[in-house]
Amino acid sequence: MARATTAGAAPGESLRTHLRAATMAAHDLLDHAMQAASGWQTRDDYARFLSLQHAARAPLESWLAAHAPAGLVPPPQTGLIAQDLGQLGLAVPPPAQLFTIGRPGPGAALGIAWVLAGSALGNKAIAKQVARIGSGAWPTAFLGDDRAMAFWQDLRARIERPAAAAEAEGATHAAEAVFAHFLGVAEAPESVPA
Numbered sequence: 611m612a613r614a615t616t617a618g619a620a621p622g623e624s625l626r627t628h629l630r631a632a633t634m635a636a637h638d639l640l641d642h643a644m645q646a647a648s649g650w651q652t653r654d655d656y657a658r659f660l661s662l663q664h665a666a667r668a669p670l671e672s673w674l675a676a677h678a679p680a681g682l683v684p685p686p687q688t689g690l691i692a693q694d695l696g697q698l699g700l701a702v703p704p705p706a707q708l709f710t711i712g713r714p715g716p717g718a719a720l721g722i723a724w725v726l727a728g729s730a731l732g733n734k735a736i737a738k739q740v741a742r743i744g745s746g747a748w749p750t751a752f753l754g755d756d757r758a759m760a761f762w763q764d765l766r767a768r769i770e771r772p773a774a775a776a777e778a779e780g781a782t783h784a785a786e787a788v789f790a791h792f793l794g795v796a797e798a799p800e801s802v803p804a
């Protein structure tokens with residue numbers, strides 16, 4: 611049986627399955643790093659979590675706005691994060707380092723859109739915890755964003771099928787770059803003011 615390389619999908623494998631497998635370790639690492647950098651156990655932790663999310667997402671949203679075709683631009687969420695931060699009495703942090711992957715090839719926008727859209731699944735789980743811990747009093751415009759979930763459902767049709775080799779490879783590299791970008795922000799939380 612043919613084996614997939616890190617970037618190349620096995621024959622017949624859906625793009626989603628391939629992307630998930632290729633980035634599973636990076637996702638686990640990021641999950642742990644974000645819990646260590648902020649978590650969401652207290653109101654201050656949650657505010658810090660939102661600041662990290664804003665700092666990391668702002669450059670990614672800029673990249674997508676500049677490079678991605680219309681159907682691959684997830685609804686921007688930094689405005690919702692800013693709204694939540696405002697309700698917690700905090701200012702919006704400066705964006706993290708620029709996000710760049712050089713000259714975008716086939717699959718790049720799709721890979722980046724998948725990571726941001728897929729994160730709505732994790733956000734849904736986190737929203738439940740935040741509602742419980744904060745007794746429903748903490749703002750969750752970002753975590754409970756219905757438009758992000760709707761975009762995710764639409765994107766599924768596009769990724770739950772095999773992709774051409776070049777597209778799968780480009781999407782994988784781009785998705786890995788997004789996880790690395792997020793990890794960079796989570797591992798340098800001092801760069802994001804609390």
Ligand code: HEM
Nearest residue numbers: 626630640641644645724725726728729731732733735792
């Ligand atoms: C902060 C801690 C995080 C937690 C606790 C978390 C949790 C989760 C959970 C529960 C799922 C759903 C797994 C499933 O149903 O199979 C998921 C999927 C995913 N998350 Fe996260 N996540 C976190 C952070 C992130 C971040 C920051 C990103 C993006 C930069 C991200 C991107 C994704 C992607 C792409 C998927 C998979 C989508 C798919 O199934 O195709 N996650 N996450």
